Amino acid sequence: MYYKTPVGIVQITEEDGFISRIHILDGEHEATPADTPLLKETAKQFDEYFAGTRKDFDLPIKQDGTEFQQQVWDELLKIEYGKTISYNQQSQRMNSPLAIRAIASANGKNNLWVVVPCHRVIGSNGSLTGYAGGLWRKQWLLEHEAKVMGVGQTKLEL
Template identity: 70%
Template sequence: MPVAYYKSPIGIICITEEDELITSVYALDEEHEVLPPETPLLQTAIQQLDEYFAGKRKDFDLPVKQQGSAFQQQVWGQLTKIAYGKTISYMQQSKLMNNPLGIRAIASANGKNHLLIVVPCHRVIGSDGSLTGFGCGIWRKKWLLEHEAKVLGVGQTTLNF
């Protein structure tokens, strides 16, 4: 499986590819040697992440695939509809999915997202505005939300944290 390790402002990001699809974009807590991309698709993924971190990209145009149930796929699809620099609560997400009682299952599916930034689970927050539930670390979630607010010229208070 082709892999690349990319140095970002939030640490080393491991990007994997399988069958010409990006299968994971995940921040590592440990240091890792930065390796050049092995394929053109991994190069494109790194280029798009560079553009995101430079404030020049708000949406990703990568062929992606995550392993998951039909429900998880639906949850991840909903995440891609959250606008850059905006946040919604887990409750709002469950209502958008016409499943207000499924809030815990939806939150659990968000936590199984392996396409950091590309499928923006960092844009989902607690109903009280708290930064909860982020597998790559709350500090990274905070950094990503602040980065997007800064790019848009929006103050932190707009994002409720």
């Protein structure tokens, strides 16, 4: 399914009853309707997220990755809506203070755009770094969440 968001078209893949991939696309793509109940529910939850009425996704998700990558992605799910942490803080939370680069690499391999919120991880100095969907999208998502939370515009450095 191809779903239209305020920041571009997203390709959403369902496999064996799980959402296995959500990937933001660059270029021209036409939105296509959801053809399964799970894809319809995913589109509904994205509609709610972008409308500012949903803060947490409740979808069956599964993505392939190593045990370490799964741990990194599980930690991403613990970052509260509208909040950010640094890669250093993420490594501390995982009791792996020397694994910052490996954690950042695993974040970059996350295939569940927005649902597993790697956009909420920023540089220690507050800068936006390392986002496969493009830094402008990362900034847009963080500003959207801040606005919904009533925090106002966040000043994040690209």
